[in-house]
Amino acid sequence: MSRTCEISRAMALAIASAGALLFPTLVSAQTAAKQPTFTKDIAPILQRSCVNCHRAGESAPMSLMTYEEARPWARSIKTRTTAREMPPFHMDKTIGITKFKNDPSLSDDEIQTIAKWVDSGAPRGNPADMPARRQFKEVGAWDFEPDLVVKFPPYKVPASGPDLYGNIYTDIPIKTDRYIQAIQTRAATPQSRKVVHHALSYAVDDPETKEVNADDSVGIDGGDFLVEYASGKNAEVYTGDSGVLLKAGKKAMVSYHLHSIGEEVDAHIEVAMKLHPEGYVPKHIRWSKQLAQSTAELDIPGNSVVRIDGYTVMHKNARILSFQPHMHIRGKRQCLELIYPTGGASAKTEMVSCTNFNYNWHLNYSYADDAAPIVPAGTILHVITWHDNSQQNRANPDPKNWVGDGQRTIDEMGFAWIGWYDLTDEEYKEQLAARKAEREKKTRTTQQQQQQ
Numbered sequence: 001m002s003r004t005c006e007i008s009r010a011m012a013l014a015i016a017s018a019g020a021l022l023f024p025t026l027v028s029a030q031t032a033a034k035q036p037t038f039t040k041d042i043a044p045i046l047q048r049s050c051v052n053c054h055r056a057g058e059s060a061p062m063s064l065m066t067y068e069e070a071r072p073w074a075r076s077i078k079t080r081t082t083a084r085e086m087p088p089f090h091m092d093k094t095i096g097i098t099k100f101k102n103d104p105s106l107s108d109d110e111i112q113t114i115a116k117w118v119d120s121g122a123p124r125g126n127p128a129d130m131p132a133r134r135q136f137k138e139v140g141a142w143d144f145e146p147d148l149v150v151k152f153p154p155y156k157v158p159a160s161g162p163d164l165y166g167n168i169y170t171d172i173p174i175k176t177d178r179y180i181q182a183i184q185t186r187a188a189t190p191q192s193r194k195v196v197h198h199a200l201s202y203a204v205d206d207p208e209t210k211e212v213n214a215d216d217s218v219g220i221d222g223g224d225f226l227v228e229y230a231s232g233k234n235a236e237v238y239t240g241d242s243g244v245l246l247k248a249g250k251k252a253m254v255s256y257h258l259h260s261i262g263e264e265v266d267a268h269i270e271v272a273m274k275l276h277p278e279g280y281v282p283k284h285i286r287w288s289k290q291l292a293q294s295t296a297e298l299d300i301p302g303n304s305v306v307r308i309d310g311y312t313v314m315h316k317n318a319r320i321l322s323f324q325p326h327m328h329i330r331g332k333r334q335c336l337e338l339i340y341p342t343g344g345a346s347a348k349t350e351m352v353s354c355t356n357f358n359y360n361w362h363l364n365y366s367y368a369d370d371a372a373p374i375v376p377a378g379t380i381l382h383v384i385t386w387h388d389n390s391q392q393n394r395a396n397p398d399p400k401n402w403v404g405d406g407q408r409t410i411d412e413m414g415f416a417w418i419g420w421y422d423l424t425d426e427e428y429k430e431q432l433a434a435r436k437a438e439r440e441k442k443t444r445t446t447q448q449q450q451q452q
């Protein structure tokens with residue numbers, strides 16, 4: 001140890017021992033700086049990532065707008081954020097693509113700050129540090145000016161009982177095929193927001209006119225998927241001259257999950273759309289389909305974790321825009337891998353996304369514009385799905401029982417919703433070149449920064 005160090009150490013000791021008497025305010029101010037407080041450190045995190053749902057009138061069970069409201073939940077906030085269950089964004093960002101649109105997830109630092117705040121007694125801090133209240137449109141307002149609002153007939157949710165699943169149908173008032181530019185679902189009243197857990201919308205053939213099999217199974221039309229909704233979800237806006245095809249003559253179907261809240265409630269579900277002008281065909285049609293279903297039947301014995309693999313060949317060049325796993329209550333995790341058509345033994349693979357799954361949250365992950373995979377024709381989407389039929393899965397109602405394929409919530413499924421649009425060879429080359437240029441520019445900037 002050098003001499004200067006010896007001296008400064010001795011001085012530090014002297015100051016420390018005298019400090020308690022000589023500089024009491026200085027010492028406590030220093031501790032306070034390291035000690036996270038609600039007003040300075042926690043409120044900004046809650047404002048950004050939580051209060052869109054955790055405020056009066058919204059779907060979450062409690063408001064986290066003020067210190068008084070958040071303080072009783074401190075332990076639970078630490079548990080849920082450390083487990084990365086809240087905010088609901090369950091993508092594993094240690095794997096593959098890490099940039100998403102509308103990503104509310106917390107950084108490791110933020111999660112640690114919350115834990116530290118809770119462990120040190122969840123202090124309020126200086127009221128003057130409190131950030132300005134985040135401004136919201138009135139509860140339940142649309143994110144855009146809609147051209148069309150489809151209102152489903154209300155569904156009476158009893159005061160108590162098991163969770164309810166099913167479909168409601170209504171008409172879509174369009175005369176010609178149209179393209180959707182932006183779409184949003186909402187539970188239309190404050191009471192509805194409490195009972196609507198999730199709602200998926202589709203455009204389907206009229207179920208009245210469709211032949212249905214005796215066992216009610218095969219006649220069910222998967223339909224054209226329009227949009228997914230879970231509490232707190234924002235509008236989906238299709239950027240870059242793209243749109244989702246909405247065919248004339250179809251019925252709107254909402255596939256719902258509702259739960260009772262101790263009083264009878266009419267659940268009102270509405271879907272609003274902003275449409276491209278009549279006759280306009282956008283450059284890119286955005287597809288959203290259930291892909292990479294395993295050809296093997298699901299076979300999940302009691303007390304087991306089972307993996308299945310499904311594959312879909314993309315026959316055209318494509319830009320992959322979004323990924324949403326679909327499983328039921330045994331769903332545990334799903335990964336999306338790309339197998340590039342390099343041919344032969346040298347096939348190149350890329351793991352793009354892995355996400356944990358919780359049936360309460362059907363989350364759609366939209367890749368950021370500079371991260372969305374651009375793939376050549378012949379690429380195989382490989383979807384790997386894990387079901388957990390053991391006790392470890394807290395949602396599992398019956399770990400003793402075998403589970404197989406089926407429509408009911410207690411049966412299982414395993415596929416991915418993939419959103420994409422096709423690219424011509426020319427567009428593919430252009431987009432790939434643009435991506436390469438972006439990456440090179442970024443590398444250059446980083447190198448320059450490092451040299452400075």
Ligand code: HEC
Nearest residue numbers: 049050053059060061076077080086087088231232233360
């Ligand atoms: C998209 C809406 C949404 C967002 C964003 C969100 N939550 Fe939640 N939160 C919910 C809902 C709905 C529940 C109840 C259902 C559940 O537990 O999944 C919940 C439950 C919780 C619970 C458990 C409450 C209990 O009864 O024990 C905690 C704690 C919590 N959230 C904290 C947070 C924190 C902290 C954030 C931000 C970092 C956050 N949430 C972001 C909707 C949301």
